[in-house]
Amino acid sequence: MLRSTSLLSRMAATDQKKNIVIIGGGIIGSTTAYFLSHHEKFDKEVHNITLLEATKIAGGASGKAGGLLALWAYPSCIVPLSYRLHKELADKHGGAERWGYRAVHCGQLDARGRAPSNSKSTSNSNKNSVSLQKRSEKAIGLLRAAGVPKDLDWFAAESISSYDEMGDLSTTAQVHPYQFTTSMASLAEEQGVEIIFGSATSINQKDGAVNSVTYNSKETGESKQIEADTVILTAGPWTRTIWPTAPISALRAHSVTIRPSRPVSAYALFTSIEIPKPVSRRSKTATPEIYARPNNEVYACGEGDTLIPLPSSTDLVQVDQSRCQDIIEQVGSISDELRDGEVTARQACYLPNVSLGGGPMIGETGGKGLLIGAGHTCWGIQNAPGTGKVLSEMVWEGKVKSANLSSLDPRKFM
Numbered sequence: 001m002l003r004s005t006s007l008l009s010r011m012a013a014t015d016q017k018k019n020i021v022i023i024g025g026g027i028i029g030s031t032t033a034y035f036l037s038h039h040e041k042f043d044k045e046v047h048n049i050t051l052l053e054a055t056k057i058a059g060g061a062s063g064k065a066g067g068l069l070a071l072w073a074y075p076s077c078i079v080p081l082s083y084r085l086h087k088e089l090a091d092k093h094g095g096a097e098r099w100g101y102r103a104v105h106c107g108q109l110d111a112r113g114r115a116p117s118n119s120k121s122t123s124n125s126n127k128n129s130v131s132l133q134k135r136s137e138k139a140i141g142l143l144r145a146a147g148v149p150k151d152l153d154w155f156a157a158e159s160i161s162s163y164d165e166m167g168d169l170s171t172t173a174q175v176h177p178y179q180f181t182t183s184m185a186s187l188a189e190e191q192g193v194e195i196i197f198g199s200a201t202s203i204n205q206k207d208g209a210v211n212s213v214t215y216n217s218k219e220t221g222e223s224k225q226i227e228a229d230t231v232i233l234t235a236g237p238w239t240r241t242i243w244p245t246a247p248i249s250a251l252r253a254h255s256v257t258i259r260p261s262r263p264v265s266a267y268a269l270f271t272s273i274e275i276p277k278p279v280s281r282r283s284k285t286a287t288p289e290i291y292a293r294p295n296n297e298v299y300a301c302g303e304g305d306t307l308i309p310l311p312s313s314t315d316l317v318q319v320d321q322s323r324c325q326d327i328i329e330q331v332g333s334i335s336d337e338l339r340d341g342e343v344t345a346r347q348a349c350y351l352p353n354v355s356l357g358g359g360p361m362i363g364e365t366g367g368k369g370l371l372i373g374a375g376h377t378c379w380g381i382q383n384a385p386g387t388g389k390v391l392s393e394m395v396w397e398g399k400v401k402s403a404n405l406s407s408l409d410p411r412k413f414m
């Protein structure tokens with residue numbers, strides 16, 4: 001009896017068998033694969049979900065971003081849902097250990113950078129005396145006068161002019177974006193998602209509905225096709241190369257990671273640093289974002305540039321070493337711990353922006369079976385779980401239940 005009931009329900013499900021292809025294995029594609037495959041309606045014996053990634057999972061901005069999550073991020077229609085889902089995912093899958101999920105303090109730090117000759121330590125004894133000086137009464141007094149919290153003690157007291165809190169442990173958190181994205185892809189794979197490495201060249205339609213995706217296999221270079229009744233385009237800044245009417249533009253940004261000379265407290269900082277002439281190559285004020293991470297790593301990123309157009313894939317992104325060096329010198333000019341630390345990565349990636357402003361675009365397009373999740377600007381890490389969740393609801397339930405995302409409807413942008 002039981003067997004025939006389950007056979008009947010499987011036969012009914014087979015009638016509605018879905019072939020879903022997600023294009024792009026950044027954080028948006030990987031979390032979408034996660035939520036689609038963890039939805040109660042997904043049965044891997046019946047449905048197919050394929051995640052098609054051109055180079056490597058999290059090879060673009062999703063592996064090189066800062067990883068800040070904030071209840072005060074934007075747009076407000078998706079932020080609370082996504083912030084909550086980050087916490088739930090971390091609780092469910094051991095995110096604290098697996099992808100460095102934790103609550104952090106967040107603030108705006110205004111400072112005057114020291115010239116390299118003043119800030120550079122020349123000997124061990126000099127290093128020690130700087131460190132001791134930071135804990136001196138005078139240094140502590142200077143930090144208090146600028147409003148700096150007691151445990152934010154890894155900046156040179158004489159450099160800081162002011163500190164303003166932007167978020168606390170109840171409103172701000174962080175993840176390691178590369179670890180989070182690759183974990184989402186692995187958890188989706190464990191649930192039955194097939195990950196294929198190849199570059200999508202076209203989304204094919206018949207009678208106004210998608211029916212397949214053509215791609216070049218990464219391994220063999222051969223052109224292949226996957227049958228699809230549902231295609232979810234999550235190719236970040238590359239979205240337009242596959243669907244030219246999608247108004248997505250790309251902005252390059254550089255970042256570095258540093259192992260500080262001693263462990264530092266959990267702060268994510270927006271800064272404005274007046275740069276003394278010898279350090280500055282480009283501008284008198286620098287605004288690097290500086291995020292302490294749990295594994296004794298500090299991430300810092302600089303402003304964007306439009307000098308080099310988006311290359312054809314993530315592994316062809318050009319890194320301008322001088323821009324990375326600027327960030328290293330800027331953060332070193334206000335912190336001995338960062339100045340004396342070891343630089344562990346110098347990297348660049350492209351941010352996906354919606355050309356007309358606003359965004360991201362999440363949902364159905366004019367074409368039957370074609371959905372988009374793209375243009376997440378500087379809050380894609382924060383807003384990825386919310387995006388994946390609502391896209392999975394659209395696919396499996398035909399409507400969004402978890403949030404009202406009508407303002408992000410792609411049809412309003414295209």
Ligand SMILES: Cc1cc2nc3c(=O)[nH]c(=O)nc-3n(C[C@H](O)[C@H](O)[C@H](O)COP(=O)(O)OP(=O)(O)OC[C@H]3O[C@@H](n4cnc5c(N)ncnc54)[C@H](O)[C@@H]3O)c2cc1C
Nearest residue numbers: 024026028054060062065066067068200236379380381382
């Ligand atoms: C310097 C910097 C710092 C940032 N810091 C933060 C932060 O602290 N918090 C936050 O919330 N956000 C942050 N962001 C924003 C965030 O990184 C992005 O919004 C997010 O990573 C976008 O993810 P995505 O999956 O849309 O795009 P991507 O990460 O670019 O992924 C797109 C994927 O699509 C693949 N692809 C492209 N073309 C094809 C094709 N034809 N076929 C198959 N696959 C294809 C690519 O290889 C790539 O893997 C930051 C961004 C930058 C640049």
